[in-house]
């Protein structure tokens with residue numbers, strides 16, 4: 133994997149407030165390997181390819197709408213490496229063609245193994261099974277959060293990001309916010325917006341970053357993957373107003389919470405806030421298919 137050739141833009145969201153909000157468009161890194169997933173995979177894959185020179189294989193885990201599955205499949209394709217996705221839910225094994233994430237991943241050359249939810253939950257034994265079956269493969273954990281992933285996140289920070297008082301990102305497994313915390317400046321405040329309702333996250337992030345626990349704000353809107361009509365209205369308003377699409381699982385939830393916090397006076401006057409757009413836009417198509425079936429308003433792509 134190479135460093136991207138473009139400098140990732142930082143755009144101001146015009147607000148007419150005594151607070152300035154900017155967004156760093158990691159979603160523009162690559163059309164399919166977008167956002168933080170690129171950086172989380174960067175050193176993991178480069179390190180593996182240094183060691184494994186013949187028949188490399190990437191194996192990873194995810195749900196049917198996973199940005200991580202989508203990123204690993206597209207990366208495998210661009211690097212000419214085989215990929216295998218272990219997918220949660222045996223019930224989709226005969227209808228995955230209707231799922232946009234999985235059908236794109238398959239077009240990018242990914243093979244699948246569908247496992248039951250019970251099997252999926254037992255990661256250690258699932259990992260063991262695949263380690264034995266494919267001893268030369270790189271098995272990337274779900275969401276890709278490990279020490280090398282955290283190292284990759286340092287590329288999301290540069291000279292430009294040093295001038296911000298607050299750095300904001302959505303939190304799933306915590307690798308991204310751990311990296312931001314690890315590589316930010318001492319005077320910067322890090323805010324993690326939790327899209328999963330998991331009370332053990334704070335401790336795990338602190339272990340990954342080697343830093344004190346950082347404030348985690350709740351942004352799960354009813355649970356991981358749950359989509360509320362209010363959040364859809366916000367995402368569509370934001371897209372019309374500022375021309376920037378947000379995804380309904382991570383960045384849309386983070387951004388709505390940032391706007392709520394601004395209204396509540398959470399940020400001090402004169403502060404400069406940077407929100408990372410971590411991508412996830414590939415998930416909109418699948419989300420809209422579900423919303424269409426439920427007769428609800430769709431998300432602008």
Ligand SMILES: *Cc1c(COP(=O)(O)O)cnc(C)c1O
Pocket residue numbers: 167168169199200275277302303304305306307308309379382383410411412413
């Ligand atoms: C995976 C993901 C995140 C969360 O990253 P973690 O390192 O797992 O916390 C945030 N935003 C998007 C768009 C993602 O796909």
